[in-house]
Amino acid sequence: MDINSRICPLQWLRYQKQKLLWDESWIIDFWTIKQDHEARLTTGSIMSVPMAHSDSNTSCMTALSSCVGQPGNRKTLFTCTGIYDGRTVAIKKIQTKTFSLSRTIRQEVKQIRELDHPNLCKFIGGCVEVPNIAIVTEYCPKGSLNDILLNEEIPLNWGFRFSFATDVARGMSYLHQHRICHGRLKSMNCVVDDRWVCKITDFGLRTYRRNDGAEPLSTYHQRLMEVYMPPEFQNTNMEPTLAGDVFSYSIILLEIATRNDPVPAEESNLESTWCPPLPELISSKSDNNCPCPADYVELIRRCRSHNPVQRPTFDQIKKFVQRVNPVKVSPVDMMMNLMEKYSKHLEVLVAERTQDLMLEKQKTDRLLYSMLPKQVADDLRQGKPLQAQSYVSATVFFSDIVGFTQLSCSSTPYQVVDFLNKLYTTFDDIIDNYDVYKVETIGDAYMVVSGVPQENGILHASEIASMALDLVGVCRTFRIPHKPSMQLQIRAGIHSGPLVAGVVGTKMPRYCLFGDTVNTASRMESTSLALKIQCSSSVFYLLEEIGGYVLECRGTLQVKGKGDMITHWLVGKQTSLVSRDTKTTKHITMETETAMKEKERELYAPIPGFLNNDDLLLDQS
Numbered sequence: 001m002d003i004n005s006r007i008c009p010l011q012w013l014r015y016q017k018q019k020l021l022w023d024e025s026w027i028i029d030f031w032t033i034k035q036d037h038e039a040r041l042t043t044g045s046i047m048s049v050p051m052a053h054s055d056s057n058t059s060c061m062t063a064l065s066s067c068v069g070q071p072g073n074r075k076t077l078f079t080c081t082g083i084y085d086g087r088t089v090a091i092k093k094i095q096t097k098t099f100s101l102s103r104t105i106r107q108e109v110k111q112i113r114e115l116d117h118p119n120l121c122k123f124i125g126g127c128v129e130v131p132n133i134a135i136v137t138e139y140c141p142k143g144s145l146n147d148i149l150l151n152e153e154i155p156l157n158w159g160f161r162f163s164f165a166t167d168v169a170r171g172m173s174y175l176h177q178h179r180i181c182h183g184r185l186k187s188m189n190c191v192v193d194d195r196w197v198c199k200i201t202d203f204g205l206r207t208y209r210r211n212d213g214a215e216p217l218s219t220y221h222q223r224l225m226e227v228y229m230p231p232e233f234q235n236t237n238m239e240p241t242l243a244g245d246v247f248s249y250s251i252i253l254l255e256i257a258t259r260n261d262p263v264p265a266e267e268s269n270l271e272s273t274w275c276p277p278l279p280e281l282i283s284s285k286s287d288n289n290c291p292c293p294a295d296y297v298e299l300i301r302r303c304r305s306h307n308p309v310q311r312p313t314f315d316q317i318k319k320f321v322q323r324v325n326p327v328k329v330s331p332v333d334m335m336m337n338l339m340e341k342y343s344k345h346l347e348v349l350v351a352e353r354t355q356d357l358m359l360e361k362q363k364t365d366r367l368l369y370s371m372l373p374k375q376v377a378d379d380l381r382q383g384k385p386l387q388a389q390s391y392v393s394a395t396v397f398f399s400d401i402v403g404f405t406q407l408s409c410s411s412t413p414y415q416v417v418d419f420l421n422k423l424y425t426t427f428d429d430i431i432d433n434y435d436v437y438k439v440e441t442i443g444d445a446y447m448v449v450s451g452v453p454q455e456n457g458i459l460h461a462s463e464i465a466s467m468a469l470d471l472v473g474v475c476r477t478f479r480i481p482h483k484p485s486m487q488l489q490i491r492a493g494i495h496s497g498p499l500v501a502g503v504v505g506t507k508m509p510r511y512c513l514f515g516d517t518v519n520t521a522s523r524m525e526s527t528s529l530a531l532k533i534q535c536s537s538s539v540f541y542l543l544e545e546i547g548g549y550v551l552e553c554r555g556t557l558q559v560k561g562k563g564d565m566i567t568h569w570l571v572g573k574q575t576s577l578v579s580r581d582t583k584t585t586k587h588i589t590m591e592t593e594t595a596m597k598e599k600e601r602e603l604y605a606p607i608p609g610f611l612n613n614d615d616l617l618l619d620q621s
């Protein structure tokens, strides 16, 4: 009874093992694997492999793969993937003309089906019908470790690099514990999943993988094989060994440190025993530098010892890497930290860019506001229809340079531009002190208005008057740059009256003034004299009302298109302060000319010559 109870479980175990050996649930009908469109479109599935590489992918079935050639000895292709059982799988096609599901292959399959480790790529199944012999494994979307290390666009700090080194050591340690030697360990056989976990692939199934239809190896692939081959394997046909895998791991450590292809780029006749030089790692606290360069290089040196016995085991390596790695967090946590840092950096960047944008906007605003009145510019920007606006009373100023034509003849164009620029910059600075709007400069003429676009009662007359006095005043001291001994003389004229203001045109829109007031102001200037400011009667009355200005009557002037006008010279300001509190707009210019003339006569009767003159003219009319 006792014996029976002990034998039965043993028999049962043996039976189970046999059952697993003959179990065929892993066999996949090749045609049940669906084509995967999505995986091909993701960048993670793009990978580089050596040109003319005799791997299964180059000759994989067109239905499930797509290859894109690139110049040089490497090429980019999409991994051969498909959809099986609702998930994306990697398909390794084997080029063979014959295949029989032998006991050896069944044993190989059984061996790897028993493996389960987070750093081993899972075996999903296999296709066993010639010509579609394939091994189907878990698909790791980020590509191989080789793809990632050689992709300069992926920033990899040493936290990630150590994480890869540890993952490979863990996976290999597990494989060796199960007495499985990889034999083809290389960065291309380490793949990275979407959580940045590195997994070893293409281990085991040695008989299953044997291919009789393989193309000959390219020089590159030949060199790659040699670089990874332990020295004790040179010129022999040895079976893979545990120590041999450790040597191959040293090359992966080198690739992790240098992020370079272990095979030199240029064709060279290197000895077959050639080994890539040890990396020169700089020690620093920065994430981009190895935190323990001496330990890391020492590990490579030990793993590639010529004497296989002196190489450490993967269990020792695993513990060593874990000990020297200061970063203890998982790749996902590292990713989160990086993303947090990145988003903070982005916030700073956005704030900086917004600031730059604001400064640029201020610049364009300044430019726009210097060309159009603010309100008009804002309306234009918002696409509002612009309507001309009429003003009952405003004062217009014109000035012109006396003898400008002569001056221009005796100067170079550059000197003229330079002179006008200096003069009008001086003028522009002065007018900033007044409630006026500069309409434009027309050649040597300077035109200013007050009471438009912002109404200001009757103060427009005094604002323009004071400004005009300042402008004429500055001319007395202004030096023409290229003619310093010459006295600059301007003629100025002012007139107040109603006008209409608006923007005309869509290209180079300008704010223009219309109405007789503008013409009259211009006439006041053209009939004025050097360094004098001629004012019409309307200005005169307004200034009288405001007070504080000294005006002299010039007399009656025959003005083209206007007839006779009594005009005044604005001489200066009285010493007492000008009253600035008169805000009421008076429609003086709306009064009839005759009424005004009557008023003028009354006011200026005592002035000798005034009445006579006027009487004379009136008599004539």
Ligand SMILES: Nc1nc2c(ncn2[C@@H]2O[C@H](COP(=O)(O)OP(=O)(O)OP(=O)(O)O)[C@@H](O)[C@H]2O)c(=O)[nH]1
Pocket (backbone or CB within 6 Å): 044, 045, 047, 048, 049, 055, 056, 057, 079, 090, 092, 121, 138, 139, 140, 141, 142, 143, 144, 147, 184, 188, 189, 191, 201, 202
């Ligand atoms: N994204 C992704 N790429 C893979 C996966 N497995 C393999 N690859 C890629 O496919 C390329 C070719 O793989 P293989 O056909 O196994 O060829 P190999 O690894 O160079 O050589 P051996 O496996 O030694 O024959 C590798 O370089 C990887 O870039 C995977 O699971 N996911």
Ligand SMILES: [Mg+2]
Pocket (backbone or CB within 6 Å): 188, 189, 201, 202
């Ligand atoms: Mg492989």
